[in-house]
Amino acid sequence: MASSQAKSEPMDTNSSAEASNFDPVNLESEILQLCLQFPNGVTDKILENSFRSVTMQQRVSALNRLLSLNKIDLLKSATESGTFLYRIRDTTSASGSSISVGGTTTDQMERVVYQLVKESGTLGIWMRDIRTKTKLSQTILNKTLKSLESKKLIKAVKSVHASKKKVYMLYEMTPDPSITGGTWYSDHEFEAEFVRVLNEQCARLLDERLEESIKKFPNDPFLRRTSAFMSSNELVALINEMGIATVSLTVQDIESILNTLIYDGKIEKTTVASTTTTAEGGAKQHLYRSVVAILESSPVVRNPCGICPVFKDCHDDGLITPETCIYLNKWLDF
């Protein structure tokens, strides 16, 4: 806005004179101003009405100049068929200005493709989608994308889930977490070690809390149970304090780690309505508590047959029998 204001300032004083002598630059700037007033587009009719003193020829040539300068867009009206709309082109976004800086030699197709990529925002758009939308052939599209990439206007980002798939987005955009994988992926690789360390830390914290609660309330099982609970917010704060992770983790992240601990059978979860107004401000809070397993180990696995890798091949007579089993030998110390 600033640039166009600056430009129209000196013109403003002139146009207020309503001079009969026609100034083409004047006309253009006036048209521009009109467009600015109607950001949704100015119809031909409105232009006619505003500039009665100007002939259609002059108006048309002014419009053409503005179009070639890429200051306005020519659009077909959706409401009244057959009429055209002239819309101010957004010159404030840096990318837009860079194109206009690039000059009039920018390819029309590149512009279209560029528009699509911009619209896709942080998610980016897949090549096939561009093709369906623009109906361009593959080779032309490839050329377009390559030239845009060389101009450093768009970039290709590899998705972490499907390594062959590339999405295009504007150069300056940071890719959406769903493509890069989020906190657990670094360089398109799953960080198993990181997850494991976090897993152990959370388990340890909860175990410590359980021991504390046992010591505090040896006689009261109910209080023991309730005091052993820790909320996910607490855990997030503690983990971030410990500084294991280079980035600070959100409650969401920690909850996914805690979910894996639940599936491991080491902790259990309850949900309560949150009474305090926390920073997250959620309506319910999740509480976690370390638990002891029901069964320490099943008798099925206390003998070698339970974990024998060749269990299915073991028969009465055959190469593998209980009588000569090496695992049984070791177990019985023979």
Next chain:
Amino acid sequence: MTTHHIQLAFDLLEDLFPDGTSKEIASYLSRKGPLPFALLVRDLNIPARNIARSLAALTIHDIVECQVEASTKRVLYALNLKRTLYILHYSKCIHCARQLYSFDGELIIEELLLNGKQRMSTLLVKVYERLIKAGKDPETHNLQSIKEKFKTLVSAQFLQRVVADDAKPFMATTVEETSASSVQIPELTPEAWKYLVSNQQYESNEPAQKKVKTSMPIFGDEKIFWKVNFQRFFAYLRDEELIQAFTNRIDQNAGKIVRAILRLAAVKLDPSRTIPISFIEIAKTISNTGLQLNDESLQKYMNVITNDVNNCIVKIGDHGRGTYEVDFQKALRGLTKAHIQSFLKERYGSNALRIYNMLEERGCLSQKQIEDMAMINAKEAQQYVYSMFIDGMLTLEELSKANDFNPTRTFYFFRVNLYNGVLSLLDHSYKTMSNLMQRRHFEKERHRKLIDKRDKVDAIIHSLREQNADEEQINEVDDILSPVEKEQIKKLDAAFRKIDLAQLQLTETILLLELYLSLSNTVAPVQKKTGGKAVAEKLLETRAQR
């Protein structure tokens, strides 16, 4: 009904009846179904007398059942596979009896288990003789006390009455005792009693030859037999498991409270649930057992208990300051889940357990979703999922987008099926049990000479000690065994002990899994079977079910 199931049954029979006849009969019956006696004689190469004897023994134990064929009115003998597997639990039952009813009770149960069914009179005499031989004081362990123990066993429903019905002369019908009718302990006629008492005095004073041959009096319970009520023992063992689980999860006191609840709930109207028990009753029982818990802390405990072990103890009302009920279906489900989880963890790794639990909570997931949610890298996750699938813990469901099941256009979902998992684990346990028994047998045969030698030496030493020989002689005898042999014997003993212990613990698991299957409402999922192999399998199933 799997191979391993049947194989284990035969191994157990061989153990209990060491002559091979019973095993042969059993295997033949299981292959051919119910058969009349004549066919057995014709097809097996065993003299008819032996067959008859074996059949009689097996029938008394209920391992072989008599059926009357409707059309020809012939008596058919059918193998009862389930009952054969109860042999596994004999030791546990005897141990329970010992714990609850001391030595007398233990002997009663042992005698009954070894003999199938017996009259009370014969039982009393036998137990008494064994007590005397074991060196117990005949004053404290006289016939009267044994009879009292017998009465308590019957009233606790550990023993069942069997009546020989005149209408069906060769079939014994078990009398189902409900809580309404109290069991009639047969009263022995006075002369029978005198006979027994006098006999006992004779036994202690005079050697056998001088015994006056009196004619056997009528005991008064000629037609009434007794046998062990296995279901009651199983219920007791299941209760023990549940109590252990609660002790592990909460603490000792919780275990005691649960024990009190289960004792109160001994009368069951419905096998899967207990009658409602009020808080006041629990409090009274607790104070009787001597556990010092005031009402408040008991309330707190009940609060914590109801939240644990799959919510099997539920609060169903507030009258009587809280009414509670134990849901055995849920309890067994929780316990079997724990066994399966432990099995998966040890066999495949803790990551596999994570995947299993995740699938259980979420219902069905595709391979991709599993990888994402479990935070395990893709290759490992695939490995775990497929090995669990092979083992029968997970089932695969295909959902096709198109009409044809084109692999690129169908979703493949994995699901957890607890019923299947339990079946597969049970099969695994049966095979393990057979393996252990086989190994034990093998080791015994291999070291037979050594074991015989050791037994002989022990016998000699024992007799020497009784005659109060001096230490030198004993040491001489002891030296018959060289130190190397002694080492070997020690190792052998340790090995046998290990195997026995493993077997004993395994019976716990087997019992739990079988109880769960019998109580579970789910029907085995129907699997599409096609092809010759499947037809053969189906035949085997129907044959075994008969």
